[in-house]
Amino acid sequence: MKRIRVAEDIYMLTMNVEGMLFEGIWEIGNGVTLNSYIVKGDKTAIIDGVIGWDGVPETLYKNLEEINVDPKDIDYLIVNHMEPDHSGWIENFKKINDDFTILCTEKAAKLVSSFYGDSTNIRVVKEGDTLDLGSGKTLSFHPAPNVHWPDTMFTYESDTKTLFSCDMYGSFGRMNEHHFDDEMTTEEVEFFETEAVKYYSNVMTTFTTMLKKAIEKSKEFDINIIAPGHGPLYRKSPQTIIDNYTRYSQYAEGAGKDEITILWGSMYGMTEKAVKFAESVLKREGIKVNLLEMPLESESEMIATVFKSAGVIIAAPTYEYKLFPPIAAAIDELGRKKVSNKAAFRFGSYGWSGGAEKELAEIVERNKMKWDFVESVEFQGSPKEEDFDRIEAGILQLIEKMKDKVVE
Ligand SMILES: Cc1cc2nc3c(=O)[nH]c(=O)nc-3n(C[C@H](O)[C@H](O)[C@H](O)COP(=O)(O)O)c2cc1C
Ligand SMILES: [Fe+2]
Ligand SMILES: [Fe+2]
Structure with a gap:
């Protein structure tokens, strides 16, 4: 765990977590950080905690000591979001300090007792409620429901104009020496953009309708620093991550980069022959192609890559x-x-009667995906010259369809 000064009397405690599946599902090859924040006035508040893993409470306490905070002197625990990646250490914390108040939304309050028992002192906060910590530090609370869980809120510190946005504006990816946008090298900026797309698409995209509201809400604050629960902090340009999240919300609703992803699988190489052909057509047309062979690709990578693409080719028998x-x-x-x-297009091989097409239509319908399909191309066995012609025509139509969906 590392301790980083964010602003006067505001510190971040951050740790990299690796070698686990985020939410028990998502492969995070580049790790993820969990960020907690300490705000010191006359009273001390800690905003979100790190996961309650072995050894973490001890390092947490050591870090607190180094900024002259005795854990016993922590007065307030601000729970922006009850998911255990932020609240997991409440239980351990209670063992050494039983005299603190948790501030959270009403929905979170119900979760606190169901996850960590009833004995805790909870103050429910509503939109605009404030907490004066003394020495100029004032926190205000702003529910942002379904920015992941229904209980989520933002916390804003008015002296330093810091928005503690929790899961919102977060990204995957471990942080090494650099933690702020202005410290990052060009490579690191690119790294975190890729990791943010992965994070948004894996963890947040289902809640896009509510995220769009939260984006609008964040525009109401006068912001110097955005301090999320995962990934880098933004103080040179908080607007950058707001703009990026706005773009990701558009990706979720059908827009994408000027790229086509071929999501494909093949048992004996018949469909694969057509994939190779499709790839050559796209290259000829100057379109960036991403190839995802399933089931070899991780679900996490698959979602992120399709999510950010303006066009999708499904190639499967x-x-x-x-x-x-x-x-x-x-x-x-x-x-x-x-x-x-x-915008999408499917082709694939069959042996005798087919059936893939019917199931694809069922899945798209059941999930109300509203994908805009070019007419599919099915071929028996190995693709012939006329099948390649039909596939080429389909691809050219797809390129036309995706043109007005491109958002870079
Ligand atoms: C396990 C298995 C199940 C199959 N089931 C069907 C089927 O239900 N209907 C059909 O038309 N073809 C079926 N086929 C034939 C494949 O669709 C056909 O061999 C096709 O060329 C495979 O394309 P691929 O080499 O790209 O995997 C099946 C093939 C296998 C190996
Ligand atoms: Fe969360
Ligand atoms: Fe989180």
């Missing part, structure tokens, strides 16, 4: 009267994540 299962699972997962309105 029929398997046991249905769509090749790893592709069916991938489309279904995109549907659960509410990745909607993508």
